[in-house]
Amino acid sequence: MSLLARRAIAELAGTAFLVMAVVGSGIMASRLSPNDTGLALLENSLATGAALVALIVALQPVSASFNPVVTLVEKMLGLVDWRTAGALILAQFVGGLAGTVVANAMFGLDAVALSSHARTGSGLWLGEIVATVGLLLVVFGTVRSGRADRVAFAVGGYIAAAYWFTSSTSFANPAVTLARTVTNTFAGIAPASAPAFMLAQLIGGALGFILIRLLYPAGITASTPEKEVIS
Numbered sequence: 001m002s003l004l005a006r007r008a009i010a011e012l013a014g015t016a017f018l019v020m021a022v023v024g025s026g027i028m029a030s031r032l033s034p035n036d037t038g039l040a041l042l043e044n045s046l047a048t049g050a051a052l053v054a055l056i057v058a059l060q061p062v063s064a065s066f067n068p069v070v071t072l073v074e075k076m077l078g079l080v081d082w083r084t085a086g087a088l089i090l091a092q093f094v095g096g097l098a099g100t101v102v103a104n105a106m107f108g109l110d111a112v113a114l115s116s117h118a119r120t121g122s123g124l125w126l127g128e129i130v131a132t133v134g135l136l137l138v139v140f141g142t143v144r145s146g147r148a149d150r151v152a153f154a155v156g157g158y159i160a161a162a163y164w165f166t167s168s169t170s171f172a173n174p175a176v177t178l179a180r181t182v183t184n185t186f187a188g189i190a191p192a193s194a195p196a197f198m199l200a201q202l203i204g205g206a207l208g209f210i211l212i213r214l215l216y217p218a219g220i221t222a223s224t225p226e227k228e229v230i231s
Contacts, residue, residue: 007063008087012095014059015066019099019179020106021051026187027107040186041163049160056152064152067173068092069132069205070139076209077140089175096179104183115181115188119168125200127168132204134162135172136212144216174198 025047029040056064065071068089075085101111138158142151162170171177171189177198181191189197 004084004087007084008091010059010062011065011088012091012098014055014064015092015095015175015179016099016102017055018048018051018066019096019176020103022048022176023100023103023180023183023185023187024106025051027103027109027185030186041169044187045160045163045169048163049156051156052159053152053156056155060152063088066092066095066175067135068175069173069201069208070136073136073140073205073209073212077212092175093178096175097182100179100183104185109183109185112182113184115184115190117184117188117193118190119193120196124168125196127166128171128197128200129204129207131162131166131168131170131172132201133208133211134158135170136205136208137215140208140212141215144212168197171197172201172204174201177201 022044026040026044029043029047033039033043055066065074065088071080071085071088071092074080075082080088104113105111135155135158138154139151142148142154159170159172162172171180177189177194180187180189181194
């Protein structure tokens with residue numbers, strides 16, 4: 001099997017399990033804490049952060065971005081070529097949708113059910129920009145400072161926290177956003193709300209890229225797949 005195929009499979013599997021963690025823990029939280037939204041969000045955020053740490057540690061030797069915005073920034077920094085970026089991004093979107101289907105099925109729900117949870121407004125869109133910029137700073141700042149072995153813990157901790165300090169609860173990932181449109185549960189987002197979220201994430205990606213280049217003018221050297229470790 002080619003290296004690119006291995007990396008695409010790792011991205012597909014990793015994104016699928018990430019979305020299973022997001023959606024599945026959201027369903028479980030809403031069932032265990034139906035009258036306490038704050039507690040349900042805490043349960044959802046802790047499960048997602050913990051899953052991210054485990055998945056990045058496990059898949060880091062192959063590929064562990066799980067996020068099209070991160071992969072695009074890697075391309076802009078010269079870490080991957082367009083062929084690789086395209087394959088990984090496609091795998092992330094497919095994996096995310098597969099993860100939602102499995103999560104729905106695990107809890108006895110329809111495999112695909114469009115979300116009715118509208119998430120819209122300038123405050124939420126700003127929250128997505130902030131969440132995405134912060135994620136990129138955590139990812140590339142940790143890697144650029146020579147601490148790639150700690151990126152899993154940095155990213156997991158950041159995402160768990162960003163659930164709480166951003167108005168949008170920090171989707172910060174177009175593949176995860178699309179995947180969450182097909183679950184009518186606690187973690188879902190209405191299909192009509194998703195495009196604005198994804199646009200905000202791309203804006204956050206562009207701003208994050210500029211900030212990374214300003215903070216690290218020496219650049220980030222091209223790396224082997226073993227060092228491409230990002231959620």
